[in-house]
Amino acid sequence: RLTESFNIIPLALMTSILPLMSKYYEASKNNFDTLYKLSFKYLLSFIIPIAVVISIFSEQITLFFFGKDFLSSGYALRILIWAEIFVFVGVVNNSILIAARKQIIDPIFTGASVLVNVVLNFILIPKYSFVGAATASVISYAIGPIMGYFIPSTKAYSRCMFYYSFKPLCASLFMFLFIYYTRNFFWISFLISPFIYLLILYFIKGVDKKDAYRSN
Numbered sequence: 001r002l003t004e005s006f007n008i009i010p011l012a013l014m015t016s017i018l019p020l021m022s023k024y025y026e027a028s029k030n031n032f033d034t035l036y037k038l039s040f041k042y043l044l045s046f047i048i049p050i051a052v053v054i055s056i057f058s059e060q061i062t063l064f065f066f067g068k069d070f071l072s073s074g075y076a077l078r079i080l081i082w083a084e085i086f087v088f089v090g091v092v093n094n095s096i097l098i099a100a101r102k103q104i105i106d107p108i109f110t111g112a113s114v115l116v117n118v119v120l121n122f123i124l125i126p127k128y129s130f131v132g133a134a135t136a137s138v139i140s141y142a143i144g145p146i147m148g149y150f151i152p153s154t155k156a157y158s159r160c161m162f163y164y165s166f167k168p169l170c171a172s173l174f175m176f177l178f179i180y181y182t183r184n185f186f187w188i189s190f191l192i193s194p195f196i197y198l199l200i201l202y203f204i205k206g207v208d209k210k211d212a213y214r215s216n
Helices: 006-029 029-056 058-066 069-082 083-099 104-147 156-181 185-202 209-216
Strands: none
Touching: 006 029, 006 083, 029 058, 029 083, 058 069, 058 083, 058 209, 069 185, 069 209, 083 104, 083 156, 104 156, 156 185
């Protein structure tokens, strides 16, 4: 439930811009491309550093929200939060398919994800319990976005997804290094690390003022 609470963000965003995206697909291909690219760019810039921070501080977060009786589930949280990255891009992909009148492809992605999840649950849960279930979830959520790269009609969207994940991952790496070397000072590390991420992201031009004009 803690990780799923983030789902409202891409759902709210894409629900609000889907009518505009559908309009642009018919009226302006350039505006359509700009809209879904910005969606990938900023949603990935948001969720990737969150996944990094929660992975590092999973035990502290679990202890804070649920108490010491659930501390062991921090290992599952460390893994499961990475599924949110694929949930975020999955919501964008779904909106793109609807706007582009290609939603008939979506059951293929969903079916493959469900199949992989069921198979992995049978394999991993008996041996690894809830940690195995978390691992199965991450892999199954990743199936759809990765499959899209190998389908000609969706390859451009998946390529865009990978492209816009690169700079947030780079900035998150610097943030991780900062957290690693300040890990003995929890609150300093926890509070300052987001500013480190934003600073690096700005310097490598992961965000820029031109996006506001391109989206208009």
